Amino acid sequence: MSRETQFSLYDGMKRMVTTTPSEPMTLLSRPRFDAWMVEHFVSLGGRFHDGAELVGIDTINNVATLRNQTVEYDYLIAADGANSTVERIIAKQFSTFKRKDKNPLCLEVNVKREDFDMPGVNIFFHIIPDSYAWSFAKGEEVCLGLVKLTHHEFDINAAMRKFMLDLGVKHLERYPLRGAMIPVGKYMEHPSFRNILFVGDAGGFVEPLTGEGIYHAMQSGVYAAESVIEGGTVGQAYERKAEYLKRLINQGAYYQQLLEKPSTSRYFFRNVGKHPHFVNHFYETQIEHACLDPFWKIILKYKLSKLTRHRK
Numbered sequence: 675m676s677r678e679t680q681f682s683l684y685d686g687m688k689r690m691v692t693t694t695p696s697e698p699m700t701l702l703s704r705p706r707f708d709a710w711m712v713e714h715f716v717s718l719g720g721r722f723h724d725g726a727e728l729v730g731i732d733t734i735n736n737v738a739t740l741r742n743q744t745v746e747y748d749y750l751i752a753a754d755g756a757n758s759t760v761e762r763i764i765a766k767q768f769s770t771f772k773r774k775d776k777n778p779l780c781l782e783v784n785v786k787r788e789d790f791d792m793p794g795v796n797i798f799f800h801i802i803p804d805s806y807a808w809s810f811a812k813g814e815e816v817c818l819g820l821v822k823l824t825h826h827e828f829d830i831n832a833a834m835r836k837f838m839l840d841l842g843v844k845h846l847e848r849y850p851l852r853g854a855m856i857p858v859g860k861y862m863e864h865p866s867f868r869n870i871l872f873v874g875d876a877g878g879f880v881e882p883l884t885g886e887g888i889y890h891a892m893q894s895g896v897y898a899a900e901s902v903i904e905g906g907t908v909g910q911a912y913e914r915k916a917e918y919l920k921r922l923i924n925q926g927a928y929y930q931q932l933l934e935k936p937s938t939s940r941y942f943f944r945n946v947g948k949h950p951h952f953v954n955h956f957y958e959t960q961i962e963h964a965c966l967d968p969f970w971k972i973i974l975k976y977k978l979s980k981l982t983r984h985r986k
């Protein structure tokens with residue numbers, strides 16, 4: 675785990691602004707975090723079947739088929755990621771089932787600090803169209819990555835190699851590129867189907883501005899569990915609860931679209947460097963703490979906080 679204090683935005687390789695949020699940003703090693711979650715689940719009495727792959731679902735008799743066993747279920751919570759097998763099986767069986775959008779491809783590489791060192795959380799615009807590349811300091815390593823939105827055509831491997839070269843990463847040959855899907859398109863409008871509840875990436879719950887989905891995966895998992903425990907119309911209850919996540923995601927999509935729009939994007943790049951306090955305010959209220967305030971309210975609160983600062 676590492677705690678970083680600087681948040682910077684770049685236009686290409688040129689730094690536009692750096693801010694220092696009031697709380698350090700915590701970055702975790704994903705394998706360690708996942709292992710901790712499994713341990714916690716088991717300590718609460720959960721049964722974890724490592725490596726058990728789901729290959730079929732019988733929706734009439736409510737039976738899930740794994741490679742070497744079958745499991746009966748009352749409710750099936752599909753938490754099997756962006757390329758969800760459950761989604762694929764159900765889409766094949768039912769033409770009325772609406773899938774989430776196609777997943778964009780993401781590349782990420784963890785570089786040793788001796789080969790490249792950059793503190794903090796850094797966002798690089800204009801490396802790829804309509805999105806950004808990133809560099810996150812994480813303990814012994816720095817995590818570099820970028821995403822290719824589905825409506826763009828370019829060589830993502832070449833873009834990633836160029837990004838790494840431009841940053842000055844040494845020993846590029848040590849770092850084979852690894853890809854993964856990230857569902858930053860449209861989530862499932864109805865993430866429940868019969869008694870199957872889609873959570874996390876399987877349901878497309880990823881915030882499009884930041885590409886973050888861990889919070890949404892965990893929160894949708896909690897909503898699914900609560901809905902099953904409460905009983906009644908489980909699917910409807912789950913969809914009602916998941917509305918909150920959809921609203922957060924819609925808000926992220928709105929900001930993402932502003933970045934894609936030439937007029938607002940021009941305004942952003944011309945002015946962002948002049949307003950580090952606003953960048954900090956936006957980071958703290960919108961990114962670090964999920965908040966559903968409309969943009970005008972964010973600006974109003976920022977102006978009020980500025981006034982209070984001046985009066986002190």
Ligand SMILES: Cc1cc2nc3c(=O)[nH]c(=O)nc-3n(C[C@H](O)[C@H](O)[C@H](O)COP(=O)(O)OP(=O)(O)OC[C@H]3O[C@@H](n4cnc5c(N)ncnc54)[C@H](O)[C@@H]3O)c2cc1C
Binds near residue numbers: 728782855
């Ligand atoms: C490169 C990259 C960087 C990211 N960085 C961040 C970040 O910094 N912060 C953030 O919040 N989010 C980040 N995300 C998004 C985040 O990783 C996901 O939103 C989150 O992991 C979703 O969790 P999940 O449990 O829904 O799916 P996953 O984490 O994908 O877990 C799905 C699980 O289901 C298993 N599975 C799949 N198919 C089957 C099957 N047929 N049978 C049994 N098991 C199966 C898989 O093995 C996996 O263990 C990133 C994504 C990518 C691709």
